[in-house]
Amino acid sequence: MANEHLKVIAGIDTHADTHHVAIITETGAHVADQEFLAVSSGYRKIIEFITGFGPIIAAGVEGTGSYGAELARVLRKEGIQVLEVMRPNRQRRRLKGKSDPLDAYQAAESVLAGRGTATPKARDGAVESLRVLRAEKSTAMRARVAVMTQVKSILVSAPESQRAKYRGLGSTAMMAALEKTRPAGSMYDPSNATAIVLKRLAVRYRQLQQELALIDTELDAIITIHAPLLRDLHAVGTDVASQLLVTVGDNPERIGTEAQFAALVGVAPIPASSGKTTRHRLSRGGDRQANKAIHHVALVRMMSDTRTKTYVARRRQEGKNTKEIMRCLKRYIAREIYGQLLHPQPAPAAGELRALRKAQNITLQAAADALQIWPATLSRLERGLTRDDVLYQRYAGWLNAH
Known part of the structure; x- marks a missing residue:
């Protein structure tokens, strides 16, 4: 039965299959602990367990970026403040031992003491989509490098008749040439086997290139909707x-x-x-x-x-x-x-300065000479291809004073 005057803190030690939950009071007294399955029904039981002792001050959860990610989302939806708790250091574990109940109680005590806690990432919006796509991109890039390395390694020991075809070609040209080959014959012949394997690797390389291009397109689309002004900054792609x-x-x-x-x-x-x-x-x-x-x-x-x-x-x-x-x-x-x-701020509308320059019959070269910069730099600013607020102010001041 919940005590209306008793406020409690939950500590949760998360694992792949189970989560261990411990409850302490706002004065640090241990109340109860219990283990639950890391599944939907287990999450509901965790909510019932930690709310059954009184109002929840906060829940300290270990591993909010891995095993505890879904639990953290469920707790936030219930209006419970979630704090990420760092795992106890080795010295503390040597002194006090280690077990799931001990780790859960230590997580709750860390929240009470305000020690080693942080607000976890929400992981429930567009940025989580970016994270997943970047994880896929990372493995695809490593796989592409591995394919290229394997092709060059095989060519090193290939017969001279095969090596001569691709000598002097760059990596991209070499992979394109290998993909266009039509090897035939028995796999018992080392020369045929080498040619067939090289073609298959070249096909895999192209598929990885297409996958990476698709990922970049999807990343670009998400950023265009979620944070379009971030790329207004110079060199932020x-x-x-x-x-x-x-x-x-x-x-x-x-x-x-x-x-x-x-x-x-x-x-x-x-x-x-x-x-x-x-x-x-x-x-x-x-x-x-x-x-x-x-x-x-x-x-x-x-x-x-x-x-x-x-x-x-x-x-x-x-x-x-x-x-x-x-x-x-x-x-x-x-x-x-x-x-x-x-606090995103849009880039200044540099296109207006271009119109003002032309209205005053000033050439791009003349304006660039007056500002002591390259004409290409000024042209990119006018067309909105780069953002430079300091140069914009200099340019606007010069045009208005001209």
Whole structure:
């Protein structure tokens, strides 16, 4: 019988086939624990069990991204606050032992203490679709590389008559040529067997290419609907945008500040000072795939973005090395991306500036010379192919003052 004045906390240790649930009071007293099957009927029984002792403050669940994903969704639908609980460290387990009931109680105690908990990803929207597609893409890319490696390995030991046909061809041309072959004959002949296997591998390579193209199309379609403005940022394409969205999850509000986002994607500055030296270093924590995405954005901007080139040149004059400049760039990029994720802002309508320039009979070359930039850069801005808010403001100010 539920006690109206008793508030409780649930801790859940999740596994593939069963979940162990423990209940404690808001003062930390152990109330009860029980094991349930990890199936629909088991989830209903878990709800009945944890609500049978009084109002639920929160439920601490281990493995919300794996075994506990569905349970977390069910609990949220029932209006129960779900917190992801980190697994106890090895030292704690050595001191207090390990079992499913102990782990469940420790999960509840972590929620009560506010220790090692976080808001889990919702996993119930468009971003979950992106995550599944990216998982498929990752395996398809590895399979494609494996096929190419296998083809080249077989050709190394193939007869010279076969190797000579494909010598000097690039990878794509070689695979296309292999697919067009018509090998025939007995598999007992090594030459025939080699030709047949190479053709089948080339067909597999094309199928993987088509699969990857289809995945990219589907990713692009989802992002166009779910977060179209994210790709307005310079150097943020479909691949980068999808990875960053997956890292944040379907509930981006769980990341309260841009400093938390920087830590999540591994670009938060880490103090590395000693003695008279004061400096920071690159973070090695956070989501490494998201960090890779931001690293890609930084590299592209260093090669093609006027603002970034100017910034890099200035920091080099100040004595900063490449690693230190990259750390600073990643931090700025993370701040910009966080703002676009939480509060998306459309790019300025640069097409209006093109109309204004033509109305004043100013050529693209003349405008580019006045702004000291390449005409191609200005043309891409006018056509909406790139976003550069600083250049937009400079260009608009120059045109209005002309």
